[in-house]
Amino acid sequence: MRISSLTIENILSIEHAHIDFPEAGLILVEGWNYDTSSANGAGKTAIFEALAWGLFNQFPRAAAVSDFVRIGSKTSKVTVTLNTQHGKIEVERSRPKGFKATIDGAVLME
Numbered sequence: 395m396r397i398s399s400l401t402i403e404n405i406l407s408i409e410h411a412h413i414d415f416p417e418a419g420l421i422l423v424e425g426w427n428y429d430t431s432s433a434n435g436a437g438k439t440a441i442f443e444a445l446a447w448g449l450f451n452q453f454p455r456a457a458a459v460s461d462f463v464r465i466g467s468k469t470s471k472v473t474v475t476l477n478t479q480h481g482k483i484e485v486e487r488s489r490p491k492g493f494k495a496t497i498d499g500a501v502l503m504e
Contacts (some may be wrong), residue, residue: 406440448464
């Protein structure tokens with residue numbers, strides 16, 4: 395099983411992001427916060443927190459899920475796409491409460 399892509403909407407500092415993960419190699423995540431002229435608060439950790447929430451319904455930090463919705467937004471969504479030997483699995487988790495898992499487009503769970 396391999397993560398092939400991640401789509402994030404309204405999580406922490408990220409309004410919208412789509413990340414494709416290549417089949418081989420390492421991925422460097424870097425960012426710059428132009429408001430503070432530093433790397434802090436650029437959204438690097440938010441990528442991994444969104445991935446954890448999408449797959450496991452838990453954020454690594456101890457906080458309520460509502461604390462991770464981007465300020466000024468009422469909804470958020472994460473979609474994780476996995477390539478497996480059984481097909482393409484998509485896991486979508488959203489706020490307010492929503493969950494959907496599909497395999498090759500067929501709904502597994504809602």
